[in-house]
Amino acid sequence: MMCNSGKDRQEQFLADDEKLEKIAAVLKNTGISVFEYYLKEDRFVLYDERLKTVEEVSQYLSYLEADPKIYPEDRWKAISFFQGGVRGPAEIRVMDENGSLLRKRLDATQISGYGAASRRLIGSIKDVTAEKKREEVLEEQARRDSLTRLYNQFFGKELINYYLSSKNPYDSCGMMVVDIDYFKNVNDKYGHLFGNTALIELAHLLEMVFDSGDIIMRAGGDEFVVLLKNISHSVLVRKAMQLVKAVRKLTFSENDYAMTCSLGVCYLPENVSGYTYDQLFSNADWALYQAKANGRNRYVFCDTLQRFEIVQKEGNISHPEIDARYLQNDIVATAFEIFEKMNSFDAAIELLLEVIGVRYQLDRITIIRTDIKAKTTGRQYQWTSARAPEVLQKPGSFTKEDFLTLFHSYDEYGTTVLQYDNLEMYSEDAANLLMQGEAKTVLYAAMYCEGQYTGAISYVVCENKRYWSKDDRSRFGELTKIISAHLAKNQAMNACQRGLLSFPNYDPLTGLISFDRFREEVERMIVGGYATSHVVVYSDFENFKYFNQRCGYTMGDLLLKEYSSHVIDSLECEADVYFTRIVADQFLMFMPCRDEEEAAERVRVFNAEFIRRQSLRFPEVRLRLRSGIYYVKPGCTSASAAIDAANYARKELAGRADCAVRLYDEELGRKQAEENEILNSFDTALRQRQFQIYLQPRFSLADLSVVGAEAVVRWIKADGTILHPESFIPLYENNGRIVELDYYVFEQVVAFQAKNGRLGRAQLPISVNASILHARDDSTVKKYLQILNKYGVDPSLLEIELTETATVSYYDNVKKLFERLRKVHMMTSLDDFGAGYSVLNTVIDIPVNTVKIDRAFIMNCESSDRGIYFLQQVIAMVKGLGYHVVCEGVETQEQAGILRDAGCEEAQGYWFARPMPIEQYEKMVYPEG
Secondary structure, three states: OOOHHHHHHHHHHHHHHHHHHHHHHHHHHHOEEEEEEEOOOOEEEEEOOOOOEEEEEEOHHHHHHHOOOEOHHHHHHHHHHHHOOOOOOEEEEEEOOOOOEEEEEEEEEEEOOOOHHHOEEEEEEEEOHHHHHHHHHHHHHHHEOOOOOOEOHHHHHHHHHHHHHHOOOOOOEEEEEEEEOOHHHHHHHHOHHHHHHHHHHHHHHHHHHOOOOOEEEEEEOOEEEEEEEOOOHHHHHHHHHHHHHHHHOOOOOOOOOOOOEEEEEEEEOOOOOOOOHHHHHHHHHHHHHHHHHOOOOOEEEOOOHHHHOEOOOOOOOOOOOOOHHHHOOOHHHHHHHHHHHOOOHHHHHHHHHHHHHHHOOOOEEEEEEEEOOOOEEEEEEEEEOOOOOOOOOOOEEOOHHHHHHHHHOOOOOOEEEEEOOOOOOOOHHHHHHHOOOOOOEEEEEEEEEOOEEEEEEEEEEOOOOOOOOHHHHHHHHHHHHHHHHHHHHHHHHHHHOOOEOOOOOEOOOOOOEOHHHHHHHHHHHHHOOOOOOEEEEEEEEOOHHHHHHHHOHHHHHHHHHHHHHHHHHHOOOOOOOEEEEEEOOEEEEEEEOOOHHHHHHHHHHHHHHHHHHHHHHOOOOOOOEEEEEEEOOOOOOOHHHHHHHHHHHHHOOOOOOOOOEEEOOHHHHHHHHHHHHHHHOHHHHHHOOOEEEEEEEEEEOOOOOEEEEEEEEEEEOOOOOEEOHHHHHHHHHHHOOHHHHHHHHHHHHHHHHHHHHHOOOOOOOEEEEOOHHHHHOOOHHHHHHHHHHHHOOOHHHEEEEEEHHHHHHOHHHHHHHHHHHHHOOOEEEEEEEOOOOOOHHHHHHOOOOEEEEOHHHHHHHHOOHHHHHHHHHHHHHHHHOOOEEEEOOOOOHHHHHHHHHHOOOEEOOOOOOOOEEHHHHHHHHOOOO
């Protein structure tokens, strides 16, 4: 028999073994391993679930340091845990044999035995990989929209704000707000289940169109927001067009449903920071509203980053102390923050100048306003350190030569650095003006407003010379742009006293940069001497008004957008390329090229390709693009000059179906110079009476007696050169000066009629040509009467002529003018009948006395019996309507005979007499003196 003690031991052993089994089961099921770590010995012991030693490692801390399985960034945490530096559980990432990442949670309790040698950690290691993955899945689900699996509004907004606050300030980005057109109708017609399907399909499309790094979120309902990171402006335009097109191509089970969407787009350019999600969203949402208001299925760009701002009322604010953040944060972001937070512009500018001065250890900063025409300069704002004197208390003056020297010295950042001991390129007066107030080194940064040079900001060091790096100059150039822009905004607000800021940077329709910004950038390139091999291209669609009338303005807008996108896609690179829409269908591009012929060929190719594509869509409309190209020459002085030259070349293509691209060459240069001379000499010519009146007699075909005359004008220049009307009248029509010339001619003719009356001569009527511009001016008849009353001449002795083409084009205006003229007993005539429209119903309704049949119409008719018969019928019809008929341009006796036989009573032309000076006319008509 077994003794009691042995039996007890056996029962105890069985009980202990049962406990171990239970512990082993628990450890196995929970994935926990037990370890001991002896601190003094630096020895690690790992046990299995039955608490048997599986692994023992001496010098364990050194082992951890070298263990390649531990994730490098977590190695310090593991070592610190076993040294006692980490309290509580610690999570360590390790790699298993297959290279998979596992997460282990360490936990331990320190036990102290007798003496320091027995101190050890008893703890556990648990594999929590699956647990962590479940947590991450749940966390990701909480971030996602339950329907589309895109980021939800809360988390998407958080991500975007984080990106905006931490992004490199020199990175650009864009935001799109996407909205399905008429989505409520979709739910109403097809049901919410189909509506959900449509939302899911659009979400999938957004993930395909945009990059994986972009932030895409569902903002709620059918509205989505996309934040596109580090994207250029041209690529953003391309993406907007691509998305609108891609949405239209989506297909659904309900075959009669075609999805379209509208986009609002906001672009945040490089070197601009300090904006939040709410601000960008407000801008893009405003643009979305414009898109939907204009017909939907389109995108619109926000025209200005300040669209969201409501100007705060200015209040009296004491000058604040400098916040320490302003001396440490990015200076560009700081500038934006100061302008945004301060509710007084003066306080903001004073604080910013002080921050810049203190931060960069300057002695003086002066915002200088320059009047180039008056050649004067003065200060607007100035900050000085304690050791520097104020300057420019009184306005200064400069010469043109000194200004150009300074202007041409600006670099690509819009800056130039002057040293006190290197000013030999300036006059003594200019050197004193530029380096006032003990200045040793001055960095001047140019300011522009709407492409015009307005002045500069001077950043001054007085104690010693300073070297300015490229980074410095780039940074101060950007700061100056910011200050200049806010100055312009402040001045505009003060001028118009409006609450809403509106300074467009982008064209809302196409998303291209605004014309003002285009002109400023090109001005910088040209005046700075960086346009060494560049062209300006001025393009438009011929007769685009007809396209709008035929296809609708919505399609017209879409065509302009697609042209913008096509040009951007056609560019080989975007460096030094600027592209803008000026107005309506007119576009400007500035781009580099090898030579002007290569540029012309490139423009010709991408214009032709665009027209080819659009002709397939609109076969019923003949589209034609015209482009004028100016190759920037070294002598070009401004962006305006380059744009004018390209535009001049474009205008030369009018009416030329054989040519769609025109280079501005020497021939055009001479022609434009001659036209500019004509335009600029008008006032002098008028003052010196160089415009001389010539009269062409009108004859009776019955007895060849003079029965009247038509007044024409010749320009006899000081050197005796005679210019005919076709060389200057069209130019003055375009610039409006024709109105003054018309009144001048009218008064000279009235004075001649007054002279005839005083001398007792027979009074013959004289016709005077009038521009169509008179028909748009309600005071025209009043001015004619004032001149007639001044000389005491009977109104019936004057006849006012307007061409048939002008009459048809501006029918209502001409009709009103002729009615008023008839009321005051002045005669009226329709000139060049048959040259253009020949619309008889127009003639019937216009209150006109005389119809003058054009020379070209007569020549076309005289060549055949049918033509002569037709001429007879036209003359008879016009006479039958009660009008007096005069035939113009008679050059042969045969023509005179045909016209007389056709029933015409009066004629004029070279066969009878050419236009002649008044003195010669007097001798012919009044030989008795």
